[in-house]
Amino acid sequence: xxxxxxxxxxxxxxxxxxxxxxxxxxxxxxxxxxxxxxxxxxxxxxxxxxxxxxxxxxxxxxxxxxxxxxxxxxxxxxxxxxxxxxxxxxxxxxxxxxxxxxxxxxxxxxxx
Amino acid sequence: xxxxxxxxxxxxxxxxxxxxxxxxxxxxxxxxxxxxxxxxxxxxxxxxxxxxxxxxxxxxxxxxxxxxxxxxxxxxxxxxxxxxxxxxxxxxxxxxxxxxxxxxxxxxxxxxxxxxxxxxxxxxxxxxxxxxxxxxxxxx
Numbered sequence: 001x002x003x004x005x006x007x008x009x010x011x012x013x014x015x016x017x018x019x020x021x022x023x024x025x026x027x028x029x030x031x032x033x034x035x036x037x038x039x040x041x042x043x044x045x046x047x048x049x050x051x052x053x054x055x056x057x058x059x060x061x062x063x064x065x066x067x068x069x070x071x072x073x074x075x076x077x078x079x080x081x082x083x084x085x086x087x088x089x090x091x092x093x094x095x096x097x098x099x100x101x102x103x104x105x106x107x108x109x110x111x112x
Numbered sequence: 113x114x115x116x117x118x119x120x121x122x123x124x125x126x127x128x129x130x131x132x133x134x135x136x137x138x139x140x141x142x143x144x145x146x147x148x149x150x151x152x153x154x155x156x157x158x159x160x161x162x163x164x165x166x167x168x169x170x171x172x173x174x175x176x177x178x179x180x181x182x183x184x185x186x187x188x189x190x191x192x193x194x195x196x197x198x199x200x201x202x203x204x205x206x207x208x209x210x211x212x213x214x215x216x217x218x219x220x221x222x223x224x225x226x227x228x229x230x231x232x233x234x235x236x237x238x239x240x241x242x243x244x245x246x247x248x249x250x251x252x
Binding site: 014020022023024026054055056057059060063064067084087088091092093094097 | 118128129131132135139153154157160161164168171201213218219220221222223224227230
């Protein structure tokens with residue numbers, strides 16, 4: 001799983017550098033996020049601009065991060081979903097769970 | 113209307129690195145179909161997703177028994193009908209007992225078959241003597 005982590009305005013922002021999140025790399029993403037949370041980084045934004053495909057295991061990895069961050073009084077939010085990726089959140093009603101922002105500016109503004 | 117005949121037959125090792133290949137085949141077929149009047153981009157994503165989910169399931173089922181096994185996937189299009197078959201050599205499962213996801217209390221797993229059922233027209237799973245077949249049909 002190619003990704004970059006940047007600290008911006010007090011948030012840990014994960015820039016996913018893959019076009020595809022599926023059962024081949026979602027386990028690695030899940031472990032990466034859980035490790036961050038264990039290290040105390042619980043204000044997380046996942047930037048999905050490069051991602052043009054996500055499957056059920058990818059959604060599961062993000063949901064796992066959301067639950068673990070919430071359990072530590074943190075938050076995992078999403079930004080820059082492409083329309084077809086967003087439609088997967090709608091199909092599973094996970095758009096009611098995650099806050100999904102158009103861009104990072106909107107995410108920082110609302111999560112501050 | 114979609115009058116082409118397409119037959120694809122692929123055998124892959126039970127490794128998730130091949131999911132991209134299988135999903136991409138579905139995506140390309142959707143994008144190249146002649147005379148398809150529906151939402152081509154949506155169909156491309158859905159075929160990519162359904163093939164990915166079905167193959168992931170087959171890999172998971174199979175690797176529990178023999179790690180060096182293979183998964184066979186066939187895609188057949190004829191008479192405005194797309195038929196996908198995914199063959200696994202695992203113990204199999206009862207499709208009818210797989211529940212819908214609980215949307216009020218979402219879990220990290222169990223959404224794959226929901227995607228297949230929701231996005232396609234019919235799904236069946238049959239156990240045969242030497243393999244199991246997940247058959248998925250989509251009217252074009």
